[in-house]
Amino acid sequence: MHTVFEPSACSDPRTVEYALHSTRVGAPIRLLEEPFTKTPIFDRTVALIPAAPDHTVAAVVEDPAMIAYLVGVFEQQWRQAQVVDRESLAAGSSPVAHEQVGRLLARGLTQRAIASRMGPSERTVAGHIARLREVYDAETLFLLGRQMRGARTGESGG
Structure with missing residues:
Protein backbone atom coordinates (compact mmCIF):
# COMPACT_ATOMS: atom_id res chain seq x y z
CA MET A 1 0.00 0.00 0.00
CA HIS A 2 1.40 3.37 -1.06
CA THR A 3 -0.10 6.65 0.16
CA VAL A 4 0.51 10.23 -0.92
CA PHE A 5 -0.44 13.11 1.38
CA GLU A 6 -0.40 16.88 1.07
CA PRO A 7 2.20 18.47 3.39
CA SER A 8 -0.61 20.12 5.37
CA ALA A 9 -1.75 16.62 6.45
CA CYS A 10 1.27 16.52 8.76
CA SER A 11 -0.45 19.03 11.02
CA ASP A 12 -3.40 16.70 11.71
CA PRO A 13 -2.63 14.46 14.75
CA ARG A 14 -4.86 11.60 13.51
CA THR A 15 -3.20 11.60 10.11
CA VAL A 16 0.24 11.64 11.70
CA GLU A 17 -0.75 8.70 13.93
CA TYR A 18 -1.99 6.81 10.85
CA ALA A 19 1.22 7.65 8.95
CA LEU A 20 3.43 6.48 11.82
CA HIS A 21 1.51 3.20 12.08
CA SER A 22 1.54 2.67 8.31
CA THR A 23 5.27 3.23 7.96
CA ARG A 24 5.93 1.02 10.98
CA VAL A 25 4.19 -1.91 9.24
CA GLY A 26 5.97 -1.28 5.94
CA ALA A 27 3.47 0.86 4.01
CA PRO A 28 5.46 3.82 2.64
CA ILE A 29 4.05 7.33 2.67
CA ARG A 30 5.17 10.34 0.69
CA LEU A 31 4.27 14.03 0.55
CA LEU A 32 3.44 15.82 -2.69
CA GLU A 33 3.60 19.60 -2.73
CA GLU A 34 1.58 20.00 -5.91
CA PRO A 35 -2.23 19.82 -5.89
CA PHE A 36 -3.65 16.39 -6.68
CA THR A 37 -6.98 14.58 -6.58
CA LYS A 38 -7.31 11.90 -3.95
CA THR A 39 -8.09 8.66 -5.76
CA PRO A 40 -8.08 5.41 -3.79
CA ILE A 41 -7.17 2.43 -5.99
CA PHE A 42 -7.74 -1.08 -4.64
CA ASP A 43 -5.78 -4.08 -5.96
CA ARG A 44 -5.37 -2.29 -9.30
CA THR A 45 -8.92 -3.32 -10.15
CA VAL A 46 -11.22 -0.75 -8.52
CA ALA A 47 -10.86 3.00 -8.00
CA LEU A 48 -12.98 5.68 -6.37
CA ILE A 49 -13.04 9.02 -8.14
CA PRO A 50 -14.84 12.24 -7.18
CA ALA A 51 -18.27 12.47 -8.79
CA ALA A 52 -19.18 15.91 -7.44
CA PRO A 53 -17.24 19.18 -7.32
CA ASP A 54 -17.34 19.22 -3.50
CA HIS A 55 -16.11 15.60 -3.26
CA THR A 56 -19.22 14.47 -1.37
CA VAL A 57 -20.01 11.78 -3.95
CA ALA A 58 -17.72 9.14 -5.43
CA ALA A 59 -17.98 6.99 -8.53
CA VAL A 60 -16.69 3.43 -8.64
CA VAL A 61 -14.44 2.73 -11.62
CA GLU A 62 -13.73 -0.84 -12.70
CA ASP A 63 -12.82 -0.40 -16.37
CA PRO A 64 -9.31 -1.91 -16.81
CA ALA A 65 -8.15 0.82 -19.20
CA MET A 66 -9.27 3.57 -16.84
CA ILE A 67 -7.69 1.79 -13.86
CA ALA A 68 -4.40 1.49 -15.78
CA TYR A 69 -4.53 5.21 -16.54
CA LEU A 70 -5.23 6.12 -12.89
CA VAL A 71 -2.42 3.85 -11.69
CA GLY A 72 -0.05 5.55 -14.15
CA VAL A 73 -1.05 8.99 -12.85
CA PHE A 74 -0.53 7.82 -9.27
CA GLU A 75 2.88 6.32 -10.04
CA GLN A 76 4.00 9.60 -11.62
CA GLN A 77 2.85 11.50 -8.52
CA TRP A 78 4.59 8.93 -6.30
CA ARG A 79 7.90 9.52 -8.09
CA GLN A 80 7.53 13.30 -7.64
CA ALA A 81 6.58 13.06 -3.97
CA GLN A 82 9.08 13.25 -1.12
CA VAL A 83 9.68 10.40 1.30
CA VAL A 84 8.25 10.98 4.76
CA ASP A 85 10.77 11.15 7.60
CA ARG A 86 9.15 9.23 10.49
CA GLU A 87 11.17 11.11 13.11
CA SER A 88 9.92 14.47 11.85
CA LEU A 89 6.36 13.18 11.85
CA ALA A 90 6.72 11.88 15.39
CA ALA A 91 8.08 15.27 16.45
CA LEU A 132 14.30 29.49 8.52
CA ARG A 133 15.66 32.91 9.47
CA GLU A 134 17.22 31.38 12.58
CA VAL A 135 18.72 28.45 10.68
CA TYR A 136 20.20 30.74 8.02
CA ASP A 137 21.03 33.54 10.49
CA ALA A 138 19.13 36.07 8.38
CA GLU A 139 17.71 39.26 9.86
CA THR A 140 15.50 40.06 6.83
CA LEU A 141 13.60 38.08 4.21
CA PHE A 142 15.96 39.44 1.57
CA LEU A 143 18.96 38.06 3.46
CA LEU A 144 17.11 34.78 4.01
CA GLY A 145 16.66 34.43 0.25
CA ARG A 146 20.34 35.13 -0.36
CA GLN A 147 21.45 32.68 2.35
CA MET A 148 19.13 29.94 1.10
CA ARG A 149 20.25 30.44 -2.50
CA GLY A 150 23.88 30.33 -1.36
CA ALA A 151 23.26 27.12 0.57
CA ARG A 152 21.77 25.50 -2.54
CA THR A 153 24.60 26.57 -4.83
CA GLY A 154 27.40 26.22 -2.31
CA GLU A 155 28.19 29.93 -2.48
CA SER A 156 28.57 32.32 0.40
CA GLY A 157 25.40 34.30 1.09
CA GLY A 158 27.31 37.49 1.99
Missing part, protein backbone atom coordinates in the same frame (compact mmCIF):
# COMPACT_ATOMS: atom_id res chain seq x y z
CA GLY A 92 5.00 16.92 14.97
CA SER A 93 6.55 18.82 12.08
CA SER A 94 6.23 18.41 8.35
CA PRO A 95 9.45 16.97 6.96
CA VAL A 96 9.26 19.25 3.93
CA ALA A 97 7.46 22.32 5.28
CA HIS A 98 10.55 24.49 5.79
CA GLU A 99 11.91 23.67 2.35
CA GLN A 100 8.52 24.27 0.73
CA VAL A 101 8.08 27.63 2.48
CA GLY A 102 11.58 28.61 1.40
CA ARG A 103 10.94 27.67 -2.22
CA LEU A 104 7.66 29.55 -2.31
CA LEU A 105 9.27 32.61 -0.72
CA ALA A 106 11.99 32.45 -3.37
CA ARG A 107 9.29 32.44 -6.05
CA GLY A 108 8.01 35.71 -4.62
CA LEU A 109 4.85 34.45 -2.92
CA THR A 110 3.59 36.35 0.10
CA GLN A 111 3.07 34.76 3.49
CA ARG A 112 -0.70 34.77 2.84
CA ALA A 113 -0.29 33.13 -0.58
CA ILE A 114 2.01 30.48 0.90
CA ALA A 115 -0.50 29.70 3.64
CA SER A 116 -3.28 29.43 1.09
CA ARG A 117 -1.25 27.13 -1.14
CA MET A 118 0.13 24.87 1.59
CA GLY A 119 -2.92 24.71 3.85
CA PRO A 120 -1.72 25.87 7.29
CA SER A 121 -2.54 29.24 8.84
CA GLU A 122 -0.54 32.37 8.09
CA ARG A 123 0.72 32.17 11.66
CA THR A 124 2.14 28.68 11.03
CA VAL A 125 3.84 29.91 7.86
CA ALA A 126 5.25 32.85 9.84
CA GLY A 127 6.67 30.32 12.31
CA HIS A 128 8.36 28.40 9.49
CA ILE A 129 9.81 31.65 8.15
CA ALA A 130 11.08 32.58 11.62
CA ARG A 131 12.76 29.17 11.99
Whole structure:
Protein backbone atom coordinates (compact mmCIF):
# COMPACT_ATOMS: atom_id res chain seq x y z
CA MET A 1 0.00 0.00 0.00
CA HIS A 2 1.40 3.37 -1.06
CA THR A 3 -0.10 6.65 0.16
CA VAL A 4 0.51 10.23 -0.92
CA PHE A 5 -0.44 13.11 1.38
CA GLU A 6 -0.40 16.88 1.07
CA PRO A 7 2.20 18.47 3.39
CA SER A 8 -0.61 20.12 5.37
CA ALA A 9 -1.75 16.62 6.45
CA CYS A 10 1.27 16.52 8.76
CA SER A 11 -0.45 19.03 11.02
CA ASP A 12 -3.40 16.70 11.71
CA PRO A 13 -2.63 14.46 14.75
CA ARG A 14 -4.86 11.60 13.51
CA THR A 15 -3.20 11.60 10.11
CA VAL A 16 0.24 11.64 11.70
CA GLU A 17 -0.75 8.70 13.93
CA TYR A 18 -1.99 6.81 10.85
CA ALA A 19 1.22 7.65 8.95
CA LEU A 20 3.43 6.48 11.82
CA HIS A 21 1.51 3.20 12.08
CA SER A 22 1.54 2.67 8.31
CA THR A 23 5.27 3.23 7.96
CA ARG A 24 5.93 1.02 10.98
CA VAL A 25 4.19 -1.91 9.24
CA GLY A 26 5.97 -1.28 5.94
CA ALA A 27 3.47 0.86 4.01
CA PRO A 28 5.46 3.82 2.64
CA ILE A 29 4.05 7.33 2.67
CA ARG A 30 5.17 10.34 0.69
CA LEU A 31 4.27 14.03 0.55
CA LEU A 32 3.44 15.82 -2.69
CA GLU A 33 3.60 19.60 -2.73
CA GLU A 34 1.58 20.00 -5.91
CA PRO A 35 -2.23 19.82 -5.89
CA PHE A 36 -3.65 16.39 -6.68
CA THR A 37 -6.98 14.58 -6.58
CA LYS A 38 -7.31 11.90 -3.95
CA THR A 39 -8.09 8.66 -5.76
CA PRO A 40 -8.08 5.41 -3.79
CA ILE A 41 -7.17 2.43 -5.99
CA PHE A 42 -7.74 -1.08 -4.64
CA ASP A 43 -5.78 -4.08 -5.96
CA ARG A 44 -5.37 -2.29 -9.30
CA THR A 45 -8.92 -3.32 -10.15
CA VAL A 46 -11.22 -0.75 -8.52
CA ALA A 47 -10.86 3.00 -8.00
CA LEU A 48 -12.98 5.68 -6.37
CA ILE A 49 -13.04 9.02 -8.14
CA PRO A 50 -14.84 12.24 -7.18
CA ALA A 51 -18.27 12.47 -8.79
CA ALA A 52 -19.18 15.91 -7.44
CA PRO A 53 -17.24 19.18 -7.32
CA ASP A 54 -17.34 19.22 -3.50
CA HIS A 55 -16.11 15.60 -3.26
CA THR A 56 -19.22 14.47 -1.37
CA VAL A 57 -20.01 11.78 -3.95
CA ALA A 58 -17.72 9.14 -5.43
CA ALA A 59 -17.98 6.99 -8.53
CA VAL A 60 -16.69 3.43 -8.64
CA VAL A 61 -14.44 2.73 -11.62
CA GLU A 62 -13.73 -0.84 -12.70
CA ASP A 63 -12.82 -0.40 -16.37
CA PRO A 64 -9.31 -1.91 -16.81
CA ALA A 65 -8.15 0.82 -19.20
CA MET A 66 -9.27 3.57 -16.84
CA ILE A 67 -7.69 1.79 -13.86
CA ALA A 68 -4.40 1.49 -15.78
CA TYR A 69 -4.53 5.21 -16.54
CA LEU A 70 -5.23 6.12 -12.89
CA VAL A 71 -2.42 3.85 -11.69
CA GLY A 72 -0.05 5.55 -14.15
CA VAL A 73 -1.05 8.99 -12.85
CA PHE A 74 -0.53 7.82 -9.27
CA GLU A 75 2.88 6.32 -10.04
CA GLN A 76 4.00 9.60 -11.62
CA GLN A 77 2.85 11.50 -8.52
CA TRP A 78 4.59 8.93 -6.30
CA ARG A 79 7.90 9.52 -8.09
CA GLN A 80 7.53 13.30 -7.64
CA ALA A 81 6.58 13.06 -3.97
CA GLN A 82 9.08 13.25 -1.12
CA VAL A 83 9.68 10.40 1.30
CA VAL A 84 8.25 10.98 4.76
CA ASP A 85 10.77 11.15 7.60
CA ARG A 86 9.15 9.23 10.49
CA GLU A 87 11.17 11.11 13.11
CA SER A 88 9.92 14.47 11.85
CA LEU A 89 6.36 13.18 11.85
CA ALA A 90 6.72 11.88 15.39
CA ALA A 91 8.08 15.27 16.45
CA GLY A 92 5.00 16.92 14.97
CA SER A 93 6.55 18.82 12.08
CA SER A 94 6.23 18.41 8.35
CA PRO A 95 9.45 16.97 6.96
CA VAL A 96 9.26 19.25 3.93
CA ALA A 97 7.46 22.32 5.28
CA HIS A 98 10.55 24.49 5.79
CA GLU A 99 11.91 23.67 2.35
CA GLN A 100 8.52 24.27 0.73
CA VAL A 101 8.08 27.63 2.48
CA GLY A 102 11.58 28.61 1.40
CA ARG A 103 10.94 27.67 -2.22
CA LEU A 104 7.66 29.55 -2.31
CA LEU A 105 9.27 32.61 -0.72
CA ALA A 106 11.99 32.45 -3.37
CA ARG A 107 9.29 32.44 -6.05
CA GLY A 108 8.01 35.71 -4.62
CA LEU A 109 4.85 34.45 -2.92
CA THR A 110 3.59 36.35 0.10
CA GLN A 111 3.07 34.76 3.49
CA ARG A 112 -0.70 34.77 2.84
CA ALA A 113 -0.29 33.13 -0.58
CA ILE A 114 2.01 30.48 0.90
CA ALA A 115 -0.50 29.70 3.64
CA SER A 116 -3.28 29.43 1.09
CA ARG A 117 -1.25 27.13 -1.14
CA MET A 118 0.13 24.87 1.59
CA GLY A 119 -2.92 24.71 3.85
CA PRO A 120 -1.72 25.87 7.29
CA SER A 121 -2.54 29.24 8.84
CA GLU A 122 -0.54 32.37 8.09
CA ARG A 123 0.72 32.17 11.66
CA THR A 124 2.14 28.68 11.03
CA VAL A 125 3.84 29.91 7.86
CA ALA A 126 5.25 32.85 9.84
CA GLY A 127 6.67 30.32 12.31
CA HIS A 128 8.36 28.40 9.49
CA ILE A 129 9.81 31.65 8.15
CA ALA A 130 11.08 32.58 11.62
CA ARG A 131 12.76 29.17 11.99
CA LEU A 132 14.30 29.49 8.52
CA ARG A 133 15.66 32.91 9.47
CA GLU A 134 17.22 31.38 12.58
CA VAL A 135 18.72 28.45 10.68
CA TYR A 136 20.20 30.74 8.02
CA ASP A 137 21.03 33.54 10.49
CA ALA A 138 19.13 36.07 8.38
CA GLU A 139 17.71 39.26 9.86
CA THR A 140 15.50 40.06 6.83
CA LEU A 141 13.60 38.08 4.21
CA PHE A 142 15.96 39.44 1.57
CA LEU A 143 18.96 38.06 3.46
CA LEU A 144 17.11 34.78 4.01
CA GLY A 145 16.66 34.43 0.25
CA ARG A 146 20.34 35.13 -0.36
CA GLN A 147 21.45 32.68 2.35
CA MET A 148 19.13 29.94 1.10
CA ARG A 149 20.25 30.44 -2.50
CA GLY A 150 23.88 30.33 -1.36
CA ALA A 151 23.26 27.12 0.57
CA ARG A 152 21.77 25.50 -2.54
CA THR A 153 24.60 26.57 -4.83
CA GLY A 154 27.40 26.22 -2.31
CA GLU A 155 28.19 29.93 -2.48
CA SER A 156 28.57 32.32 0.40
CA GLY A 157 25.40 34.30 1.09
CA GLY A 158 27.31 37.49 1.99
